[in-house]
Amino acid sequence: xxxxxxxxxxxxxxxxxxxxxxxxxxxxxxxxxxxxxxxxxxxxxxxxxxxxxxxxxxxxxxxxxxxxxxxxxxxxxxxxxxxxxxxxxxxxxxxxxxxxxxxxxxxxxxxxxxxxxxxxxxxx
Numbered sequence: 001x002x003x004x005x006x007x008x009x010x011x012x013x014x015x016x017x018x019x020x021x022x023x024x025x026x027x028x029x030x031x032x033x034x035x036x037x038x039x040x041x042x043x044x045x046x047x048x049x050x051x052x053x054x055x056x057x058x059x060x061x062x063x064x065x066x067x068x069x070x071x072x073x074x075x076x077x078x079x080x081x082x083x084x085x086x087x088x089x090x091x092x093x094x095x096x097x098x099x100x101x102x103x104x105x106x107x108x109x110x111x112x113x114x115x116x117x118x119x120x121x122x123x124x
Contacts, residue, residue, distance in 0.1 A: 002026045002113060006096050009118030012086055016122070020081040022096030022115055027077075029053045033104035034072060034079040035111060038092035038120075048094070049081060050104030059104050064090075086122045093117040 004027065008020040022034070035050035049070040050059045058070055069082045079096055097111035 004096055004098070004113055004115035006094065006115040006118040009094060009120045011121045011123065013124050014086060014088060014122055016086050017082070017084045018086065018120060020083070020094055020096075020118060020120075022079045022081075024077045024079075024098070027098065027113055029072075029077055029098065030074075032102050033099040034070075035097050035099055035104060036070060036079075036081045036094060037097060037108060037111075038090075038094045039117075040092040043092075045095070045108055047106040047108070050099060050106070051079065052102065052104050057104060059106070061106075083120070086120075088122045091120060091122050093119050 003025045006022045012018050033050055033052045036048040037045050038048050039045040047061050051070045067085045072079045095117045097114045099110050100112045101110045
């Protein structure tokens with residue numbers, strides 16, 4: 001079975017930090033890229049960050065650049081999203097997904113496998 005399972009979401013105060021994880025099982029990642037997207041209520045799913053599995057290239061949305069870091073552990077087949085200086089507008093369900101092109105694009109249509117999502121709420 002193919003699984004992408006996100007974890008680490010929760011409630012945090014503005015200015016706080018959260019670390020999300022996405023563990024892949026039954027799904028090859030070598031040669032692909034992994035991305036994080038988010039979707040807030042009433043809004044479209046938007047790109048957050050992506051990383052090529054080789055680790056040589058990372059990509060970020062302008063809205064999160066400098067606050068969020070994407071990384072991966074090839075031995076654990078896991079991708080991470082470290083989020084710092086969180087803002088209320090970061091509140092959303094966060095999804096990880098595999099980019100079949102391997103490039104780490106910002107377009108969700110190039111992603112073929114998705115996790116179930118984890119809720120991040122930034123509120124005082």
